[in-house]
Amino acid sequence: xxxxxKKINTTLKSIGFDILKLYNGLRLLPRFFYDxxxxxxxxxxxxxxxxxxxxxxxxxxxxxEYFFQDIYVAKSIIKDNPKRHIDIGSRVDGFIALLSLNRxxxxxxxxxxxxxxxxxxxxxxxxxxxxxxxNNSCDCxxxxxxxxxxxLGRYGDTVDADSWKLAFTNLSLILNNNGVFWLSTPIGIxxxxxxxxxIFNPNTIIDFAINLNLQLEEFAYFINDxxxxxxxxINDISKLSNLDxxxxxxxxxxxxxx
Numbered sequence: 001x002x003x004x005x006k007k008i009n010t011t012l013k014s015i016g017f018d019i020l021k022l023y024n025g026l027r028l029l030p031r032f033f034y035d036x037x038x039x040x041x042x043x044x045x046x047x048x049x050x051x052x053x054x055x056x057x058x059x060x061x062x063x064x065e066y067f068f069q070d071i072y073v074a075k076s077i078i079k080d081n082p083k084r085h086i087d088i089g090s091r092v093d094g095f096i097a098l099l100s101l102n103r104x105x106x107x108x109x110x111x112x113x114x115x116x117x118x119x120x121x122x123x124x125x126x127x128x129x130x131x132x133x134x135n136n137s138c139d140c141x142x143x144x145x146x147x148x149x150x151x152l153g154r155y156g157d158t159v160d161a162d163s164w165k166l167a168f169t170n171l172s173l174i175l176n177n178n179g180v181f182w183l184s185t186p187i188g189i190x191x192x193x194x195x196x197x198x199i200f201n202p203n204t205i206i207d208f209a210i211n212l213n214l215q216l217e218e219f220a221y222f223i224n225d226x227x228x229x230x231x232x233x234i235n236d237i238s239k240l241s242n243l244d245x246x247x248x249x250x251x252x253x254x255x256x257x258x
Contacts, residue, residue, distance in 0.1 A: 024054065028053040036049065069095075071227075074095055076182070082139045084137065086138045088171060089127070089143055090107075100118065100120050141175055142182040145184055147167055148197040154196065154197075179253070183250045184250070187200050187248035188246055202241060214255075215252060216251070218230075219233045
């Protein structure tokens with residue numbers, strides 16, 4: 001019964017209606033009106049009401065996998081200091097912002113982004129469509145929490161079950177030989193949660209990368225509000241494959257074509 005309620009609430013949330021949030025809001029209203037009544041008795045300020053019911057009792061800041069992922073990968077790229085870095089679809093208000101404080105970064109995205117920020121140059125492009133213009137053009141690329149969305153129609157893209165493969169292939173073509181590719185995506189028991197995202201078995205990502213001459217150099221994963229760099233990739237991959245959900249962060253290096 002609880003599981004069914006969660007599924008219904010998840011579906012309703014996708015169209016902007018959250019049963020749990022509504023319930024909690026109604027539950028907190030009496031406290032709001034009690035505090036408001038006390039305030040107007042003691043204050044002569046002109047005022048309007050603007051209830052913020054959900055901040056009562058919350059933490060000072062709420063962090064998640066995007067926050068820790070962005071810091072982990074940005075630190076690594078800044079340390080490596082590649083000559084040219086291109087990003088595809090990562091969060092501009094997180095990862096890209098962090099990078100731009102230290103270096104220039106080019107951003108490719110299927111969606112228009114109207115920004116004018118120092119050290120960031122934006123180009124609109126659908127990565128599932130091949131373009132020779134970018135081939136062999138840089139020594140470092142990143143695609144964080146993005147590839148799982150391709151082909152599900154979420155961002156106005158064409159529904160295509162194999163779009164992630166097209167994107168992955170075109171991403172590999174952007175890199176010079178010996179270039180580095182940072183990729184993150186949800187991992188666990190493999191499935192599609194239409195039209196939100198895919199969850200990949202991590203071996204699916206690694207096996208497809210091998211076919212593109214991408215060699216896994218480093219692997220990390222997000223769990224318990226922390227990014228952990230793997231010291232035993234085979235063992236960790238095996239465990240993570242059986243979880244319902246985690247976030248995998250893969251560092252690949254493009255090896256010379258045979």
